[in-house]
Amino acid sequence: MRSPWRAGPERSRPRPEAVLRLAVRTFSELCLTVGTVILLFVAYVLWWTGVTADRAMDAELAGLHERWERTAPAPPAPQAGAPPQAVRHPAGRAFAEMFVPRFGAGWRKPVLEGTDPDTLKRGLGHYRGTAAPGGTGNFAVAGHRRTHGDPFKDFPRLRPGDQVILKDPAGTYTYTVRTGPVRTLPTDVAVLDPVPVKSGFTGPGRYLTLTTCDPEWGHSHRLIVWAELAETRPARQASP
Amino acid sequence: MYGWIWRHLPGNAWVRALISLVLVLAVVFVLFQYVFPWAEPLLPFNDVTVDEGSGATR
Numbered sequence: 171m172r173s174p175w176r177a178g179p180e181r182s183r184p185r186p187e188a189v190l191r192l193a194v195r196t197f198s199e200l201c202l203t204v205g206t207v208i209l210l211f212v213a214y215v216l217w218w219t220g221v222t223a224d225r226a227m228d229a230e231l232a233g234l235h236e237r238w239e240r241t242a243p244a245p246p247a248p249q250a251g252a253p254p255q256a257v258r259h260p261a262g263r264a265f266a267e268m269f270v271p272r273f274g275a276g277w278r279k280p281v282l283e284g285t286d287p288d289t290l291k292r293g294l295g296h297y298r299g300t301a302a303p304g305g306t307g308n309f310a311v312a313g314h315r316r317t318h319g320d321p322f323k324d325f326p327r328l329r330p331g332d333q334v335i336l337k338d339p340a341g342t343y344t345y346t347v348r349t350g351p352v353r354t355l356p357t358d359v360a361v362l363d364p365v366p367v368k369s370g371f372t373g374p375g376r377y378l379t380l381t382t383c384d385p386e387w388g389h390s391h392r393l394i395v396w397a398e399l400a401e402t403r404p405a406r407q408a409s410p
Numbered sequence: 411m412y413g414w415i416w417r418h419l420p421g422n423a424w425v426r427a428l429i430s431l432v433l434v435l436a437v438v439f440v441l442f443q444y445v446f447p448w449a450e451p452l453l454p455f456n457d458v459t460v461d462e463g464s465g466a467t468r
Contacts, residue, residue, distance in 0.1 A: 199411045214446040285459045312459040359460050382458045389454030
C-alpha cells in the first residue's frame with residue numbers, strides 16, 4: 171500500500187478515508203493481539219506452570235527415592251541430645267518428602283533446600299538455616315498456594331490436630347499442628363524462630379512451620395501454621 | 411498489519427496458511443518459553459515466604 175501522504179493533489183479526495191481505515195484496522199489488530207497475548211498469559215499462569223511444576227515435583231521425588239535406595243544404610247534417626255543440625259544440603263536439592271493427610275491421600279511433595287523462586291517451582295522450600303527434619307528448633311517450609319502446581323492450595327483448611335509427616339532416609343517424623351492458620355505480615359520473620367513467640371510454644375522443642383501467601387491470589391500477607399513433633403520412627407536399619 | 415504480513419508471504423493461499431500457522435506456533439512457543447517465565451515473577455503469586463522486605467522471592 172502506497173503512503174497516503176505522498177499522494178498527488180488529484181488523488182487527495184479518497185485519501186483521508188483510506189488513512190482512517192488503515193489506522194482503525196491497525197489499531198483493532200493491535201488490540202486483538204494484546205488481548206490474545208493476555209489470554210495466553212492467563213493460560214500460562216493458571217495451567218502451564220502447574221503442568222511444569224507437577225512434572226518437576228514428580229522428577230524430584232523420583233530422584234530422591236533413587237538416591238535413597240542407592241545410599242542404603244541410613245544414618246540413625248536423631249534422638250534426644252543428638253543435634254541433627256549438622257547436615258547441610260546444597261541449595262535446590264530435594265532432601266525430604268512431605269505428606270499432609272488433610273490435603274488429600276495422594277498429596278506428597280518433595281522438600282527442597284532453599285526458598286528461591288526457582289526452587290519453589292520444583293517443590294516446597296526449606297528455609298535455609300532452620301532446623302533439620304525432626305531436629306530441635308524450627309523446621310520451616312514455604313510453598314506456593316496458587317500457580318506452580320498449587321501445593322498449598324488447601325492451606326487454610328489445616329486445623330490444630332492435623333498431621334504433617336516428613337520422611338527422609340533417617341526416618342519418618344510426624345508433626346501435629348498446634349497453632350494456625352495465622353495471618354501475618356511478610357516481614358514477620360520471627361515466625362521462623364526456634365521458639366516462635368506467636369505460636370504458643372513456650373520452651374525449646376522440635377517444631378515445624380509452614381508458610382504460604384495470603385490472600386489466595388495476593389501477596390500482602392502470609393499464612394502460617396505451627397506444628398510440634400509428635401513421633402519419630404527411625405528408618406528400618408538395613409543389614410550390613 | 412496481518413494483511414501486510416499475508417501479502418508478503420510467498421506461495422499460494424495454502425502455502426501461506428501453512429506458513430502463518432508455523433509463525434503463530436513459533437510466537438506462542440517464544441511467549442511460553444521466554445517471555446512469560448520472565449513476566450510471571452512480576453505477579454504476586456510467588457510471594458510465599460517471610461523475609462526482611464519482600465526480597466527472597468521477589
